[in-house]
Amino acid sequence: QHRPSSSLVMEIFTKGINAVLGGSGEANQPSGVDTIERLCNRIQSATLLNDRRDAVRALRSLSKKFRLEVGTQAMDLLVGVLEKDRSDVDTVELALDTICNVVSVDSSASPSNELGIQFTEIFIKKPQNVALVLTFVEDYDFHLRWPAVKLLNVLILNKCSQMQDIILGSPMGVSKLMDLLSDSRDVIRNEAVLVLSHLTRGNAMIQKIVAFENGFDHLLDIVCDEGLSEGGIVVEDCILLVQTLLKNNTSNQNFFREASHIQRIVSFFELGLPTKGNEAVQWESQKVLNILHMLKLVGILVSPGNPQQGITSAQKAIHACGLTQLLCTLMYSPGLPPELLTRAINTVAEVIRGSAANQELFSTYQVPGDQSKSAVLGLLSSIATEKQVLPLRCAALYCFQSFLYKNETGQAGIVSTLLPSSTETVPQSVTAGQLLCTGLFSPDPLCTWAASVSLAATLNPVQRDQLLRVQLALTADQAPRTLLQLCVDLLRQPNAHLQSRVGLLMLLSTWISGSAPCVAVFLSNQSDMSFLTGLAEHEPDTEPDRLVQGLSCFLLGLCLAHHPGSTELPYSQDALQQIIQQRIGVERYSGSLSFVMHSEVFIRAAKHPQFEAKSADDILFDYMFTVFFKEQFEIVNKAASNQLSVPSSQRSSSPSATANGVAAAAAAPVENHESIVTSYKDLIRNQDEKIVQLNADLESVKAQLRESLAAKKELETSASQTADEEAEVEPDNSAAVATESKLRVELDESLALNASLQDRLKQQRDAIQRLEREVDASRRAEESARENAEQLKLKLGADEQELTRESDDLKQKLCLAEKDKAELKRERDDLVQKLNNVSSQTDGLEARGGESRKLQAEYDELKTKSETIEKEIDDLLVLLTDNTEQNKKMKARLRELGQEVSDDEDDDEEEDEEDEN
Numbered sequence: 001q002h003r004p005s006s007s008l009v010m011e012i013f014t015k016g017i018n019a020v021l022g023g024s025g026e027a028n029q030p031s032g033v034d035t036i037e038r039l040c041n042r043i044q045s046a047t048l049l050n051d052r053r054d055a056v057r058a059l060r061s062l063s064k065k066f067r068l069e070v071g072t073q074a075m076d077l078l079v080g081v082l083e084k085d086r087s088d089v090d091t092v093e094l095a096l097d098t099i100c101n102v103v104s105v106d107s108s109a110s111p112s113n114e115l116g117i118q119f120t121e122i123f124i125k126k127p128q129n130v131a132l133v134l135t136f137v138e139d140y141d142f143h144l145r146w147p148a149v150k151l152l153n154v155l156i157l158n159k160c161s162q163m164q165d166i167i168l169g170s171p172m173g174v175s176k177l178m179d180l181l182s183d184s185r186d187v188i189r190n191e192a193v194l195v196l197s198h199l200t201r202g203n204a205m206i207q208k209i210v211a212f213e214n215g216f217d218h219l220l221d222i223v224c225d226e227g228l229s230e231g232g233i234v235v236e237d238c239i240l241l242v243q244t245l246l247k248n249n250t251s252n253q254n255f256f257r258e259a260s261h262i263q264r265i266v267s268f269f270e271l272g273l274p275t276k277g278n279e280a281v282q283w284e285s286q287k288v289l290n291i292l293h294m295l296k297l298v299g300i301l302v303s304p305g306n307p308q309q310g311i312t313s314a315q316k317a318i319h320a321c322g323l324t325q326l327l328c329t330l331m332y333s334p335g336l337p338p339e340l341l342t343r344a345i346n347t348v349a350e351v352i353r354g355s356a357a358n359q360e361l362f363s364t365y366q367v368p369g370d371q372s373k374s375a376v377l378g379l380l381s382s383i384a385t386e387k388q389v390l391p392l393r394c395a396a397l398y399c400f401q402s403f404l405y406k407n408e409t410g411q412a413g414i415v416s417t418l419l420p421s422s423t424e425t426v427p428q429s430v431t432a433g434q435l436l437c438t439g440l441f442s443p444d445p446l447c448t449w450a451a452s453v454s455l456a457a458t459l460n461p462v463q464r465d466q467l468l469r470v471q472l473a474l475t476a477d478q479a480p481r482t483l484l485q486l487c488v489d490l491l492r493q494p495n496a497h498l499q500s501r502v503g504l505l506m507l508l509s510t511w512i513s514g515s516a517p518c519v520a521v522f523l524s525n526q527s528d529m530s531f532l533t534g535l536a537e538h539e540p541d542t543e544p545d546r547l548v549q550g551l552s553c554f555l556l557g558l559c560l561a562h563h564p565g566s567t568e569l570p571y572s573q574d575a576l577q578q579i580i581q582q583r584i585g586v587e588r589y590s591g592s593l594s595f596v597m598h599s600e601v602f603i604r605a606a607k608h609p610q611f612e613a614k615s616a617d618d619i620l621f622d623y624m625f626t627v628f629f630k631e632q633f634e635i636v637n638k639a640a641s642n643q644l645s646v647p648s649s650q651r652s653s654s655p656s657a658t659a660n661g662v663a664a665a666a667a668a669p670v671e672n673h674e675s676i677v678t679s680y681k682d683l684i685r686n687q688d689e690k691i692v693q694l695n696a697d698l699e700s701v702k703a704q705l706r707e708s709l710a711a712k713k714e715l716e717t718s719a720s721q722t723a724d725e726e727a728e729v730e731p732d733n734s735a736a737v738a739t740e741s742k743l744r745v746e747l748d749e750s751l752a753l754n755a756s757l758q759d760r761l762k763q764q765r766d767a768i769q770r771l772e773r774e775v776d777a778s779r780r781a782e783e784s785a786r787e788n789a790e791q792l793k794l795k796l797g798a799d800e801q802e803l804t805r806e807s808d809d810l811k812q813k814l815c816l817a818e819k820d821k822a823e824l825k826r827e828r829d830d831l832v833q834k835l836n837n838v839s840s841q842t843d844g845l846e847a848r849g850g851e852s853r854k855l856q857a858e859y860d861e862l863k864t865k866s867e868t869i870e871k872e873i874d875d876l877l878v879l880l881t882d883n884t885e886q887n888k889k890m891k892a893r894l895r896e897l898g899q900e901v902s903d904d905e906d907d908d909e910e911e912d913e914e915d916e917n
């Protein structure tokens with residue numbers, strides 16, 4: 001006969017007591033925590049599968065509301081269910097859903113998200129748990145594969161790095177996920193795309209595995225099946241995954257290109273373009289996003305940061321499949337949203353940058369609907385239009401620069417529109433030269449700056465001199481003047497904007513560099529040079545003024561470095577050098593150039609050829625000028641310090657030697673900086689002594705050479721006299737013959753000695769020059785080491801302050817913990833007293849037993865909390881001790897570096913230690 005369980009008897013007994021005492025039955029209903037505990041006990045003790053399945057189903061219904069309780073009590077039990085009942089699909093599905101609810105997080109910053117991450121750490125701490133989930137991914141049954149994929153996605157989102165390592169260590173782990181892309185059920189396939197998107201981020205190894213598992217083929221097939229650019233969010237997810245696989249991964253880019261996947265992109269852009277004339281395309285939001293991401297994908301293949309060989313191959317493939325033509329058509333499609341138009345222009349810019357075939361195609365492309373307007377004119381129109389949004393104008397300028405990059409034919413074509421024509425032709429409505437001049441003399445500072453940068457992009461060794469022929473008349477009643485003079489006049493305007501001045505100085509610097517005729521023309525105007533000298537020697541008060549002063553110094557240095565050497569010019573090389581050395585000062589001059597190169601706007605522009613700015617005022621430099629400035633920096637500095645006598649073939653040796661010295665000093669341990677500075681001083685002293693000794697040897701060699709030359713002349717005179725006497729005497733005069741032979745031998749010896757002395761003199765000069773370069777490199781390395789030592793002192797001081805703050809925080813926490821400990825101790829004593837009072841009154845009463853047990857439970861809980869707080873206090877004390885020791889070490893280190901530490905700080909530390917004891 002079946003006997004009722006003890007729990008059922010207790011429940012009947014409790015209900016009876018409540019009925020007798022008049023208590024409410026609802027108030028004594030079991031709580032969620034008790035229910036979860038009962039369900040966990042049922043999972044452990046139940047022998048029937050149906051009982052375990054019902055318990056897991058009940059846990060799933062409670063897992064969202066009671067995540068903490070389910071996670072702490074049922075996590076291991078649920079993993080056991082997955083292992084024990086893996087043959088039962090319903091039970092496994094319920095268990096996977098329950099674990100997914102426990103570890104999941106939402107987009108809000110709620111405390112439950114922290115719980116999800118903590119439970120994720122607990123779950124993946126055992127890699128076999130993830131391997132177990134991957135086995136269910138292999139199963140084709142929807143009720144197993146779908147919850148398993150969802151759980152994996154949540155785990156990867158919460159702990160991506162750890163999951164990447166676990167899946168890489170699992171046999172065929174990535175391959176199992178790749179098989180999901182071939183699943184015919186869209187919901188699983190789409191979730192797999194998201195899983196792979198999260199899994200491949202920042203892990204080149206997984207990216208390569210996915211690529212070589214035919215990942216590109218699968219993803220592009222999904223894009224085609226979903227409708228290409230007309231598709232939904234699944235197309236966007238697939239393109240984003242392809243971007244992740246290609247970005248900063250050269251091997252995947254090569255594989256994508258060699259597998260002819262670029263050709264498959266063509267159909268994507270064909271579907272999104274108008275087919276009849278200027279018929280407008282319906283630019284839905286999702287379609288815009290799809291095309292936008294595909295343009296970014298193309299940009300990744302031809303990004304300037306990639307290896308040059310890969311860029312060239314990708315540009316050839318894009319041109320061969322007709323994608324360049326489609327991108328140009330997209331760029332001039334009617335009704336294109338601004339964001340998409342900006343991205344299209346930037347993509348075209350990187351496709352044609354440095355590619356002759358693509359640049360030629362772009363130069364011949366005509367804007368649809370306006371056959372008289374070329375693509376180049378369209379770019380210049382966008383640059384000069386003030387009403388255009390800033391990102392669009394920047395993209396147009398970048399595209400124009402890319403069109404002229406390494407394109408001498410295009411540069412000559414643009415400059416030709418500025419030159420006077422010898423034949424009468426029918427004038428066009430507008431030319432590139434007219435648009436550039438319009439922008440250059442525009443009242444808008446950004447227009448002036450952009451036109452200056454555009455003109456600088458047209459310059460090469462030939463076009464620099466050609467541009468000198470350009471003459472313009474701003475008004476009908478003015479005589480034509482050269483473009484160079486007009487640029488200087490714009491620069492001299494008292495109310496000129498900072499942006500305009502910087503652009504004009506960049507244009508003038510690029511223009512005269514490497515061109516003696518341009519330098520000669522620029523130096524011929526004394527008033528312009530006086531103005532430039534005034535800018536260079538001006539004492540700036542603000543950062544913008546310092547930028548203008550630095551660029552003026554740079555322009556003045558270029559005039560000196562590339563001076564034609566003519567003494568007929570108003571400013572000779574010596575005169576320019578005196579201006580720099582006496583009126584400006586070499587150190588101040590070099591500091592002005594360094595300020596420009598280390599300014600925030602310069603560094604930001606030097607990161608990438610594309611323009612990135614939030615407002616028009618943030619744009620001051622372009623990438624090409626930063627490259628040019630860095631190339632000319634050492635040359636200009638040497639010219640200013642009278643070191644330009646070094647041959648051009650050796651100009652790069654001294655900077656590299658100096659850089660190597662600085663790098664060696666930087667690579668040395670921080671503790672050795674003082675010894676490094678001392679060693680450099682000794683090295684410089686020894687090299688100075690060597691230079692003095694070599695100079696003395698050189699003077700000795702010169703004296704010997706002078707004596708040898710005098711002896712040579714005497715011997716030549718004697719030989720000539722002997723030859724005359726020999727002609728007068730008889731041919732058989734043996735004495736004369738002997739004398740002649742002796743003199744010839746002495747002459748040969750003198751010539752040999754002369755040659756030897758010449759070689760020795762040359763070696764001495766070479767040695768002196770080499771030692772001078774080494775001394776210069778050593779001095780710079782010494783300065784760098786001294787700067788590093790100062791930075792170390794500052795860093796140690798900052799670390800000391802940080803440790804002091806941490807010490808104060810720990811002291812405050814310790815005080816609070818002590819207060820909490822005392823409070824808990826009082827509460828514990830009260831509860832003990834209360835428990836003793838209750839225990840004395842029980843006398844076997846069953847109804848009061850529950851209250852006693854409840855108080856006992858509260859007492860145990862408070863006791864546990866008290867022990868925990870005591871442990872935390874001990875940890876804080878240990879941490880405070882470590883912090884104090886570390887602070888002492890820092891102070892000792894500061895004393896070693898010569899830094900003063902007050903005694904008050906030491907006394908405070910000793911008092912703190914006494915308080916702790």
